[in-house]
Amino acid sequence: MLAMNYRGPFRVRASHKPDPVILHPEDAIIKVTRSCICGSDLHLYHGLVPDTRVGMTFGHEFMGEVVDIGSDVHKLKVGDTVLVPFNIACGKCAFCKQELYGNCHESNPQATAVGGIFGYSHTAGGYDGGQAEYVRVPYADVGPTVIPEGMDPDDALLLTDVVPTGYQAAEMGGIKQGDTVVVFGAGPVGIMAAKCAWLFGAARVIVIDHLEYRLEFVRNYANCEAYNFESLEDPVLFLKKTTDWFGADVCIDAVGSDAAGNALQTITGRKLLLQAGSATALHWAINSVKKGGIVSVVGVYGPTDNLIPIGNVVNKGITIRANQASVKRLLPKLIDHVMAGRLNPKAIITHRFPLEEVADAYHMFSAKLDNCIKPILIPPSAK
Numbered sequence: 001m002l003a004m005n006y007r008g009p010f011r012v013r014a015s016h017k018p019d020p021v022i023l024h025p026e027d028a029i030i031k032v033t034r035s036c037i038c039g040s041d042l043h044l045y046h047g048l049v050p051d052t053r054v055g056m057t058f059g060h061e062f063m064g065e066v067v068d069i070g071s072d073v074h075k076l077k078v079g080d081t082v083l084v085p086f087n088i089a090c091g092k093c094a095f096c097k098q099e100l101y102g103n104c105h106e107s108n109p110q111a112t113a114v115g116g117i118f119g120y121s122h123t124a125g126g127y128d129g130g131q132a133e134y135v136r137v138p139y140a141d142v143g144p145t146v147i148p149e150g151m152d153p154d155d156a157l158l159l160t161d162v163v164p165t166g167y168q169a170a171e172m173g174g175i176k177q178g179d180t181v182v183v184f185g186a187g188p189v190g191i192m193a194a195k196c197a198w199l200f201g202a203a204r205v206i207v208i209d210h211l212e213y214r215l216e217f218v219r220n221y222a223n224c225e226a227y228n229f230e231s232l233e234d235p236v237l238f239l240k241k242t243t244d245w246f247g248a249d250v251c252i253d254a255v256g257s258d259a260a261g262n263a264l265q266t267i268t269g270r271k272l273l274l275q276a277g278s279a280t281a282l283h284w285a286i287n288s289v290k291k292g293g294i295v296s297v298v299g300v301y302g303p304t305d306n307l308i309p310i311g312n313v314v315n316k317g318i319t320i321r322a323n324q325a326s327v328k329r330l331l332p333k334l335i336d337h338v339m340a341g342r343l344n345p346k347a348i349i350t351h352r353f354p355l356e357e358v359a360d361a362y363h364m365f366s367a368k369l370d371n372c373i374k375p376i377l378i379p380p381s382a383k
């Protein structure tokens with residue numbers, strides 16, 4: 001089959017690999033009809049995630065058709081069209097039972113933090129992902145969800161990660177009626193977090209980024225204020241000033257380890273790898289939230305240490321909430337929002353690439369060329 005193939009930082013290509021096969025009675029094989037590239041893939045692409053092995057196929061946002069099932073799969077059948085949450089979860093362990101599907105204890109047994117994730121290095125279990133024609137999906141009765149009749153496939157595709165992650169970012173912020181919410185990052189995740197903040201009762205939503213085209217998009221799409229941090233002398237000071245010097249009620253980090261905006265963080269986090277990525281947006285979030293406020297972190301960081309202002313967290317009495325999104329927990333509610341038209345995820349898709357052009361797609365999304373917000377990949381067998 002044709003699959004994305006990681007060759008080292010900034011080098012990916014499409015090449016032929018053996019078709020995946022059923023390895024366990026609870027596996028299914030999915031023929032992929034669409035997959036996305038995510039900001040999380042960029043951390044891999046930029047070489048920021050430990051144990052990202054040459055030869056791995058990335059891709060944790062995909063949908064497709066069930067073409068084979070193991071002998072112990074009962075809820076899916078061959079021919080079903082499914083969306084597949086990015087978390088690989090067993091559904092039975094102590095953490096899955098608490099609906100912490102991003103923290104499954106079985107799918108990534110070598111780790112004590114994250115559970116398994118498709119195509120996300122050996123720190124997340126070493127599973128090949130869905131930027132391919134076929135993918136093996138473990139615990140097939142747990143994650144894969146049959147796409148409801150009438151749902152646009154592009155919307156379904158974005159329910160595998162971006163929509164639940166944006167929604168959970170807002171949810172973890174504990175947003176109350178009348179709150180001011182600041183979202184750092186106007187990528188697909190930040191855009192969705194801004195949109196979802198309104199669903200929880202926010203009265204004011206402010207987005208910070210430095211890419212004008214994304215600020216323009218989020219202003220229209222999420223009906224919010226949006227500012228370019230490069231044109232602000234100090235984004236923290238600006239945010240305090242615009243909130244009567246109180247700070248925001250809730251700040252959301254939807255940037256993670258590839259953050260720009262602070263030379264020291266960039267050099268130590270992204271160039272020298274002395275910390276697990278640049279923590280600039282998290283810094284700004286902690287410093288611009290009000291005393292007693294909540295900082296919600298969905299931006300991804302590596303497993304080692306980061307330079308963050310923990311003294312300010314203590315002295316301001318801030319609550320930090322963070323996690324990988326628990327996609328399966330949120331799906332019923334989010335399917336409802338999409339079917340009722342309250343969320344329109346597919347509007348963020350700006351580019352479609354044949355899988356053969358995966359290298360160009362990564363380059364465009366990474367370098368933020370051609371006003372790219374969300375690129376999707378179409379395998380040749382799906383055309």
Ligand SMILES: NC(=O)c1ccc[n+]([C@@H]2O[C@H](COP(=O)([O-])OP(=O)(O)OC[C@H]3O[C@@H](n4cnc5c(N)ncnc54)[C@H](O)[C@@H]3O)[C@@H](O)[C@H]2O)c1
Pocket residue numbers: 038039040041042043161162165184185186187188189190208209210211214229254255256257258259260261280281297298299300301323324325373
């Ligand atoms: N927790 C989860 O479950 C989960 C799921 C999906 C994605 N993520 C993470 O969410 C983050 C965003 O993903 P995405 O797909 O939107 O990525 P993206 O790369 O498209 O967007 C990131 C945006 O942040 C902006 N940015 C850079 N530095 C900034 C700063 N200092 N302040 C404000 N904005 C800044 C960039 O210009 C860009 O627009 C990534 O870290 C990704 O790994 C987490």
Ligand SMILES: [Zn+2]
Pocket residue numbers: 038039040041060061086161162
């Ligand atoms: Zn993703």
Ligand SMILES: [Zn+2]
Pocket residue numbers: 089090091092093094095096097103104105106107
């Ligand atoms: Zn589990």
